[in-house]
Amino acid sequence: MENYRLVLPENLNQFGFLFGGYLLKWIDEVAWMAASLEHPDCLFVTVGMKEVSFHRSVREGSILQFVIDKVDTGTTSVTYLVRVNCKEEEVFSTEVTFVRVNEAGKKLSLPKS
Ligand SMILES: CC(C)(COP(=O)(O)OP(=O)(O)OC[C@H]1O[C@@H](n2cnc3c(N)ncnc32)[C@H](O)[C@@H]1OP(=O)(O)O)[C@@H](O)C(=O)NCCC(=O)NCCS
Secondary structure, three states: OEEEEEOOHHHEOOOOEEOHHHHHHHHHHHHHHHHHHHOOOOEEEEEEEOOOOOOOOOEOOOEEEEEEEEEEEOOOEEEEEEEEEEOOEEEEEEEEEEEEEOOOOOEOOOOOO
16 A cells, blocks of 8 residues: 655654654554555554654655555554655655454454455
8 A cells, every 4th residue: 555645844843854753643544544444344553663763854845655565464463564755765664563452442353364
């Protein structure tokens, strides 16, 4: 799955570059959408993000490309690799894991495929 995001003035830090917290939020969101589209009957919560390491700064007006690929399916969890590119250069990548839960927030096994 692919997604895009425009970096707006409200996404910048005091030095004029993208604030890392927004990028983490967008990564969580796009990976959650990939998991939820793939398992439409499941409710997912984020349980972990593997590595948080920002490779390059990003300026206002940049168009970020998010490339999301599934890398693992467990008993209750699914993991997606999210790569973020700006002008064809990778600025960030990490793996995000989600756990299927019920309405009370207790983990549930994934449906058999
Ligand atoms: C998600 C939650 C229900 C899991 O319950 P738990 O009893 O801790 O579950 P477990 O330790 O058995 O782990 C469940 C699965 O997640 C995986 N997992 C747990 N922690 C992980 C981590 N840090 N990174 C990657 N995977 C992880 C386990 O390997 C397991 O996978 P599997 O069932 O596919 O083999 C519980 O941790 C929780 O409620 N967390 C808060 C979730 C949340 O609110 N997220 C929003 C951000 S605040």
